[in-house]
Amino acid sequence: MRLKFSTVGMWCVVGLTAGISYGQTQVEPEVASQMLQAQTKRFEKQVVQVTDNVYTAVGYHGANTSMIVGDDGVIIVDTLFGPHSAGEAAAAFRKYSDKPVKAIIYTHSHGDHTGGASAFVGRERPDVYATENFGSAEGATADAGPVKMKRNARQFGRNLPEEQKTNRGVAPSNTYDKDRGKGFIPPNISIPAAGLKTTITGVDIEFHPAAGETDDAMFIWLPEEKVLFAGDNFYQAFPNLYAIRGTAYRNPLKWSESVAEMAEYKPHYLIPGHTTPIQGQKQATAMLSNYSEAIRSVYDQTVAGINAGKGPDLIAHEVQLPEHLQDKPYLTEFYGSIPHATRAIYAGLLGWFDGNPTTLNSLEPKRKAQKMAELAGGVDQLTAQMEAALAENDYQWALELSDHVKWLDEADRKRAREVKIKALRGLAAREYNAPNRNYYLSYANELESGQLSEVWF
Ligand SMILES: [Zn+2]
Secondary structure, eight states: OOOOEEEETTEEEEOOOTTOOOOTTBOOHHHHHHHHHHHHGGGOSEEEEEETTEEEEESSSSSOEEEEEOSSOEEEEOOOSSHHHHHHHHHHHHTTOOOOEEEEEOSSOOHHHHTTGGGGOOSSOOEEEEETTTTTTTTTTGGGHHHHHHHHHHHTTTTOOGGGOOBOSSSBSOOOOTTTTTTOOOOSEEEOTTOEEEEETTEEEEEEEOOSSSTTOEEEEETTTTEEEEETTOOSSSOOSSOTTOOOOOOHHHHHHHHHHHHHTOOSEEEESSSOOEEOHHHHHHHHHHHHHHHHHHHHHHHHHHHTTOOHHHHHHHOOOOGGGTTOGGGSTTSSOHHHHHHHHHHHHHOSOOSOGGGGGOOOHHHHHHHHHHHHTSHHHHHHHHHHHHHTTOHHHHHHHHHHHTTOTTSOHHHHHHHHHHHHHHHHHTBOOHHHHHHHHHHHHHHHTTOSOTTTO
């Protein structure tokens, strides 16, 4: 009997059923549920006083927003998604300081950090700081916009009913999203690639462009307070080196280097773009060093696999974090996924071709399905195998068989659809990677309500 051992943060899981291959982020349902609940605490709505003059609002939307109190004004780092959520955070901040906002800083251009700026601004127009290449990634994949919208909704579980919602990995599931970007104020001060050291309302502040999740990212350093604002290059979960909603290549080498650079500052306080701030120099520095090493290791292992002639499917099942990093809760794959990261690296370096001539001209899906049915001894037998896989909770195999059965004219395609729905829900119950879980559940619901076209089922 083969046992799968999986150590995930503080959770040690001895799993599951012999002969069934579960994904890297699959555990027993009760454990998955406990893990997700524990992770949700990392973005519970609250204002954290980080130092005498630095406050971070967590859980007011998906990301964090922070206020730095200066002599005659305050500085806001990141502004949430829209004026509604930002307005709530601004009101919460005013309990600690009602000085006017002198400056707004965008750590990067993602909408959950930039859309609510107007809510912080009074009569005085503040300076708005961002890197000189701010927004450079925007529009790069716009041609695929329609499908990206659907995949985005699935990844974040936007259309899930309340009882199916847990979280979005590094963000709560229930956010106010109707005013996306409505409060955006364009930057008027560009930070050059070399960075900038300045003083704003008496606060010494350093801007350090550092690519990672986006090319236009920077981190902010307060040398007096020893506070580091990491933006989305650090949060308490394995980094989302690839987003299943569909994103352009995120360069892991640059990301790893940027986080290593942050660690060199040995911050006493580390404020992530999402999830709660970290206090304590030793802990904050170790987290950044380990985060950097984790990204670098996944990249190096993938490259080694590539150069050994392995394809992405094999590499995705082989790459693991180094052993000394496997018990770190902030590297648990609640958001990013190591298998997905390896596939993104493969495609980013080499494109779609896996080097195996078999895949140069793969069989057309319907033809392959017919051959699979012949191999099984007929459509009925293939359907029976699919049903048996589901009955044994071998969900991934049930899914793969249903994706053949769906093409077969003479098959009971309704039954294949039902198997797929159940298998997706079976996987979701065991899944602690929030994007995977949300995607499984959303897709199952879409199948059930007949929203998906024949191509998909
Ligand atoms: Zn973000």
